[in-house]
Amino acid sequence: MKKLSYITAILIFLTGILLETEIKPVFSASTDKVKELQEKINQRNQEMGDVEKEIKKYENEINNVQKEATGFKTQIKQLTTTTNKLNAEIKLTNQNIETTALTIEQVSVQISEKVAQMGQKKEALAEIIRKMNEEEATSIVEILLANNNLSEFFDNLSNMENIQREINTTLGELTNLKQSLEKQQNEKELEKNKLEKLSGKMIDQRKIAEINKAQTNTLLKQTKSKESVYKKMLASQIEKRNALEREVLEYEEQIRTVFDPAILPKTGTGVLVWPTADVVITQYFGNTPFATANSQIYNNGGHNGIDLRASVGTAIKSAKSGVVMGTGNTDTQCAGVSYGKWVLIKHDNNLATLYAHLSLIKVSDGQNVALGEVVGYAGLTGYTTGPHLHFTVFAAPAVKISTMKSKVCGTDMRLPLAPRNGYLNPLSYL
Secondary structure, X not given: OOHHHHHHHHHHHHHHHHHHHXXXXXXXXXXXXXXXXXXXXXXXXXXXHHHHHHHHHHHHHHHHHHOOOOOHHHHHHHHHHHHHHHHHHHXXXXXXXXXXXXXXXXXXXXXXXXXXXXXXXXXXXXXXXXXXXXXXXOOHHHHXXXXXXXXXXXXXXXHHHHHHHHHHHHHHHHHHHHHHHHHHHHHHHHHHHHHHHHHHHHHHHHHXXXXXXXHHXXXXXXXXXXXXXXXXHHHHXXXXXXXHHXXXXXXXXXXXXXXXXXXXXXXXXXXXXXXXXXXXXXEOOEOOHHHHHOHHHHOXXXXXXXXXXXXXXXXXXXXXXXXXXXXXXXHHOOOOOOOOEEEXXXXXXXXXXXXXXXXXXXXXXXXXXXXXXXXXXXXXXXXXXXXXEEEEEEEOOOOEEEEEEEOOOOEEEXXXXXXXXXXXXXXXXO
């Protein structure tokens, strides 16, 4: 075969190799690894589904316990079930971390495969182009003389056109591989971010579990596991709580804050978002039946917020973006009689929101928070007969974090306070 025919044959052979790479991949080892990882991911997903059912069972038990009469056994049962639930949640997060790590490994294998495919195609393409460049250096006269007749010459030209089309196809495939590679790299980064968040969540869950364990041990130590001692302790706590509420009411009646109600947003659904994922209201705002029946607690002032069912460890999220006005823990000043751990956030629409009875606070004074950002986790701090979130909405100009001298507690109490007209019904904005 003459020179051009020989070169053309080589180019066609190289193009055939290029196409064969696409039809018959040489990455069986990486494909097997991807399948193996997928099987492990599927297994972890199934395990997580089982643990989620276990957590749901514990949540139902906790909700049922709260309906029982208040007593030492009931309280211990609630704390024990909460411990089981928190341990199951830690297990679930750990499985989620393992699944995410497997997903990252799987994507990494797929990325390596794409890189190898691109490398092979680039090498084959470079070889074809190099041969074509050599051929282009041959003059038209030489090409004509190298062929027996014009028919063979035009056949070779046709073959060259086919090779050019194959080159264009390969370039298109390289572009698609590049785009697919970029997509998988983005997926890997997202999974890495997820892994980082899960690791942080795991740390929080372990802290909450330790807090719950400490609360259980404290209760056992204080009561000496006796119902009679528990009842006396609870009666004393309720008495102190009622007295503190009277002090707070008297203090708030002296607050004189003037603001124009017109600065507040119009009432309506969606001004604020719910701070919990699952919404179950256990007590409403104002003179609710419970508040009316327990006027000694609320001093006829009614309930100053709403209570939402939230088991210990439930993520509590900001109802709107804003700035943290302050955080605190009334239990360090007077245990079991007020808000416990609380967070107050001021929003740009002249509203402020309070999140109380938290087990763990995740924000700090002056911090900017986004809509839906986790500000803490629900708990049993302060005065509460069961785990829940106390959620209050204020007119922002009316609420202040004040230090009130309490004769009842014999110490200064630092907490959010406002005149009665500064408290707003949360349901007007949710």
